[in-house]
Amino acid sequence: MVGNLLLRGMMVGVLAGLLAFGFAKVFGEPWVEYAIAFEESASHASGAHGEAEEPEIVSRSTQAGAGLFTGLVVYGAAAGGLFALAFAFANGRLGSMSPRSTAALLAALGFVTVVLIPQLKYPANPPAVGSADTIGARTELFFAMLAFSIALMAASVMAARRLAERFGDWNGATAAGLLYLAVVAVMFAALPNIEEIPASFSPAALWNFRMASIGVQAVLWAAVGLGFGAATEYAARSARPPARAAHAAASR
Amino acid sequence: MTNAAFATPTSTHVEPIPVAAILPWAVFAGLMLLLTVYFVGAEEGATSLIGGSFVHEFVHDGRHLLGFPCH
Ligand SMILES: [Zn+2]
Numbered sequence: 001m002v003g004n005l006l007l008r009g010m011m012v013g014v015l016a017g018l019l020a021f022g023f024a025k026v027f028g029e030p031w032v033e034y035a036i037a038f039e040e041s042a043s044h045a046s047g048a049h050g051e052a053e054e055p056e057i058v059s060r061s062t063q064a065g066a067g068l069f070t071g072l073v074v075y076g077a078a079a080g081g082l083f084a085l086a087f088a089f090a091n092g093r094l095g096s097m098s099p100r101s102t103a104a105l106l107a108a109l110g111f112v113t114v115v116l117i118p119q120l121k122y123p124a125n126p127p128a129v130g131s132a133d134t135i136g137a138r139t140e141l142f143f144a145m146l147a148f149s150i151a152l153m154a155a156s157v158m159a160a161r162r163l164a165e166r167f168g169d170w171n172g173a174t175a176a177g178l179l180y181l182a183v184v185a186v187m188f189a190a191l192p193n194i195e196e197i198p199a200s201f202s203p204a205a206l207w208n209f210r211m212a213s214i215g216v217q218a219v220l221w222a223a224v225g226l227g228f229g230a231a232t233e234y235a236a237r238s239a240r241p242p243a244r245a246a247h248a249a250a251s252r
Numbered sequence: 253m254t255n256a257a258f259a260t261p262t263s264t265h266v267e268p269i270p271v272a273a274i275l276p277w278a279v280f281a282g283l284m285l286l287l288t289v290y291f292v293g294a295e296e297g298a299t300s301l302i303g304g305s306f307v308h309e310f311v312h313d314g315r316h317l318l319g320f321p322c323h
Contacts, residue, residue: 001269001273002269002273002274002277006277024313024314024317028313028317032313057306058309058312063310063313066310067309067310067312067313068311068317070314071292071310071314071315072314072317074288074311075288075292075314075318077288078285078286078292081285082285082286085277088269088277089271091268091269092265092266092267092269102266115319119319122321123319124317124319127323130322130323132323135297135321135322135323138298138321139294139297139321140298142320143294212317213316213317213319217319
């Protein structure tokens with residue numbers, strides 16, 4: 001049962017990764033290229049030209065093609081698999097929701113937890129924007145934020161179930177949601193900001209890159225949630241006992 | 253555990269999978285999947301398991317566009 005869900009999640013995740021790749025190619029790559037051009041002109045201007053240029057291990061066209069494709073499809077498969085595990089826990093435990101609604105809700109919560117909240121504090125940066133000296137600190141803060149966000153969402157969903165038993169579905173979910181937002185606000189205030197954007201980097205390009213990045217993730221999570229829900233409903237329908245289907249056909 | 257709960261489309265009652273049946277999958281598959289995310293998102297950035305910089309360079313654009321800290 002769980003194995004089937006896992007396989008379904010990973011297959012839907014591969015498809016979601018393909019869609020995300022298409023989106024990233026069209027809306028994201030132009031800003032990656034822009035940032036790399038900026039990076040190169042900045043390093044030339046600062047006199048770093050004399051130093052030996054870093055050998056290119058992977059060409060730009062591979063990075064923007066096969067590399068981007070592999071990155072998004074593999075990430076999609078992994079995200080789909082993790083989504084399926086979360087679905088195995090959530091299905092049948094969130095009130096009286098159908099599996100398809102559960103999948104959609106779970107994907108929306110997953111997007112908020114894994115993408116929106118961490119990105120609002122530590123937004124995606126194109127190449128050239130971060131300082132190489134701070135990659136260690138930035139990585140620690142980002143993954144700490146991610147882990148905390150996931151733990152907080154899991155706790156909030158469990159709290160929502162408890163509150164819903166006492167105060168009803170909508171009241172319980174609203175109360176848990178407000179608690180969640182309050183803790184997020186405290187977390188945003190407590191964690192340090194990262195400010196490394198070069199003054200001469202176009203704010204419009206930065207904005208467009210970040211919107212594209214959110215868009216890539218939105219496409220991926222929407223495809224995982226809706227695709228997984230549809231596949232689950234389809235599987236349940238084709239697993240229906242043939243006698244019943246025959247009976248339904250006869251009584252028509 | 254069967255698909256019995258799914259078989260009656262008129263009812264939204266879904267029998268949950270027992271936690272004990274999910275846990276082994278969640279632990280082992282979960283770890284493998286998280287390791288996969290790590291390879292796409294962070295290997296050869298601040299930390300490196302296999303060394304070199306090929307993985308980082310190859311998935312570089314995906315890493316930036318997925319919002320991971322890269323460089
Ligand atoms: Zn980079």
